[in-house]
Amino acid sequence: MNGVAVELLKSVEQFVYREARCMDEHRYDEWLAFWEQELLYWVPCDDTDEDPRRAVSIIHDRRAQLEQRVTRLKGRYAFAQQPRTRLLRVVSNVEIESDSGESLAVGSTFALGDWRSDRQTAWFGRNRHVLVRHGDGFRMREKKVLLLNNSGALGNLTFLV
Amino acid sequence: MGGNPGGAGGIDALVRDDGRVHSAIYTSQEIFDLEMERIFHRGWVYVGHESEVPNAGDYRRRTIGRQPVILVRGSDTRVRVLANRCRHRGALVCENDKGNAKQFRCWYHGWSYDDTGRLISVHAPEGYDQTLDFAGNSLTEVPRLDSYRGFLFASFAPSGKSLAEHLGRAAGYMDISIDASPAGEVALDYGVHRTKYHGNWKLVGMDGYHPTVLHASMFSLRSKMGQASYQDPWEDASASATRHLDNGHVMLDLTGSRMHNLQEHLDTWEKVEGGPEYVRAMRAAYGRERGDYLLAQMGDPHMGVFPNLQLIGSHARVVIPIAPDLTEVHMFPMRLLGVPDGVNEYRLRRHEFSYGPASFVSPDDAEIFERTQIGMMAEADPWLNLTRGIRRETRAADGSIAGRITDEIPQRYQLQAWKDMMSEAA
Structure with a gap:
């Protein structure tokens, strides 16, 4: 890997780490600013990630739904987040899968611990970000999250993943 | 709560006609055990939809109460609900959540059942001196299965209210x-x-x-x-x-x-x-x-x-x-x-x-x-x-x-x- 490639990888890693911290800390508006105007936030379900028109998803948000999600979470009546779930995630194995110049496909893995109602839950998954170059940094056009247990019975997943 | 919740006056006293209900019906392990026996292992319970098993050999793993079962369409086109338990030593014969199979094979001792539940082979059958009753060792079938417009309900009770009687106006x-x-x-x-x-x-x-x-x-x-x-x-x-x-x-x-x-x-x-x-x-x-x-x-x-x-x-x-x-x-x-x-x-x-x-x-x-x-x-x-x-x-x-x-x-x-x-x- 040459110096330019290392620098690109570093900047991509820093971006996904910042996004992770933003989600951990429930900074919803800041997280919304990570996104492009046209977006897809997709968490497939039931071990199927081929065609969301033919299968139910855990989350399948375009901008309108994502803004509703954030509005709901910021309000006082989203009881599944009152009180907020405490979150800590480790993002790793960051790889640039492809680079078209305008955008990059980035793979990564995460381990996420959640603490709520005296109970700790472990989540694991694989992210695939499509990042668009924006000024000195990036914005997210797509984010797909493949949860390890997306075919299992899941508890409260109303925080950002 | 102590005593026998199913005993005389037990259940009756917990759900009163005046709209007052004792919270033990939501918290008691004894009540839960009795629910499994008297509601889920006896009455009509929804198990799946015909569209989930459209072709011969299509199956879904399900549970009825505590009991693991397989919802499967046999090669004779009939849909059955079979206990997911080998007749030999009790291991699961179906591990996947869903799929298509001609056979359900127990990986413990190789007992194999076809998609209608019939026992078709066992490993080293000579050890049974030709006394093994294959026909009598089919996977246990849940005795009643009926459908309302594709919605399948099963009951472990061999007789009793029909599904139509159970559903009544709900249908x-x-x-x-x-x-x-x-x-x-x-x-x-x-x-x-x-x-x-x-x-x-x-x-x-x-x-x-x-x-x-x-x-x-x-x-x-x-x-x-x-x-x-x-x-x-x-x-x-x-x-x-x-x-x-x-x-x-x-x-x-x-x-x-x-x-x-x-x-x-x-x-x-x-x-x-x-x-x-x-x-x-x-x-x-x-x-x-x-x-x-x-x-x-x-x-x-x-x-x-x-x-x-x-x-x-x-x-x-x-x-x-x-x-x-x-x-x-x-x-x-x-x-x-x-x-x-x-x-x-x-x-x-x-x-x-x-x-x-x-x-x-x-x-x-x-x-x-x-x-x-x-x-x-x-x-x-x-x-x-x-x-x-x-x-x-x-x-x-x-x-x-x-x-x-x-x-x-x-x-x-x-x-x-x-x-x-x-x-x-x-």
Whole structure:
């Protein structure tokens, strides 16, 4: 890997780490600013990630739904987040899968611990970000999250993943 | 609680006719064990839909109460429910959640069964001196399986009430889900949202009193529905109703409000890809009056079929008791046959808005069930109050018991059916 490639990888890693911290800390508006105007936030379900028109998803948000999600979470009546779930995630194995110049496909893995109602839950998954170059940094056009247990019975997943 | 909850006066004393209910029915392990025996291992229990096993060899793993079973279509085209347990030493013979198989093979000692459950081979059969009765060692079949328009129900009781008797008036209302398709057919092939919460299975209930309060965050997102002409179906004074159909099957019957709001529903379909075509197809299939009734319902009977099936929104919901304080809820979105793809996609995305572990409605339900389960441990005064509307119950023209949308008719009559089943000795 040459110096330019290392620098690109570093900047991509820093971006996904910042996004992770933003989600951990429930900074919803800041997280919304990570996104492009046209977006897809997709968490497939039931071990199927081929065609969301033919299968139910855990989350399948375009901008309108994502803004509703954030509005709901910021309000006082989203009881599944009152009180907020405490979150800590480790993002790793960051790889640039492809680079078209305008955008990059980035793979990564995460381990996420959640603490709520005296109970700790472990989540694991694989992210695939499509990042668009924006000024000195990036914005997210797509984010797909493949949860390890997306075919299992899941508890409260109303925080950002 | 001590003593024998199923004994004389035990169950009867816990669910009182005046709407007072003892919280032990949600917290006691003894009660839960008795529920498994007398409700889930005896009565009619929903096990799946015919569209999940369309071809010979198609199978799904399911549970009935505590018992692991396989729902499978045999090469003779018959659908069966078979105990998922090798007749030799009891190991599972089917490990995958779903699939297609000609055989179910036990990987312990190689006993193999065909897709009708018949034992066809064992490893080293000579050790049985040719005395092994193959025909008598089929996978154990659940004795009764019946269907209402594709919805399959099984019962471990070899005889008793038929499925039609069990469903009673509920069957006609299930049609609201099925006849949302102009072809009169749905398929449960969009996958499933599996969720769980740390609370009792009966808390899923069917409650018209809570939405305005518990789901305020969702309603505020939908405030565009607040035109002056729009009637909120969840308001006490609305034309909506709570209804007891038969045998603990209950309904939040939103028909009155929805017919009032018919134009809003039709306007919605105008904006959906394929929606106008769908409206025309429904009126052509069912006539203008029934067609508009079904379009206004949006495929949502909002009903519970006791003990474990609900039809809500565009999905079939299955309630799976795991322990007194642990429940899984599986939600299967229904695909309508004979409609444009855009209509089904609209229904799927609308489902995801409200239901599933990351959605805007059902996680708040799960949260309040968990708080209820914890709160009920304060047993200094164990009596719950399910009396709302008990003095304004009426008998509707079709014989069902009806009340206002916020009344606790569903809670009272589900628990009446529960009490009847729990009080029946073998």
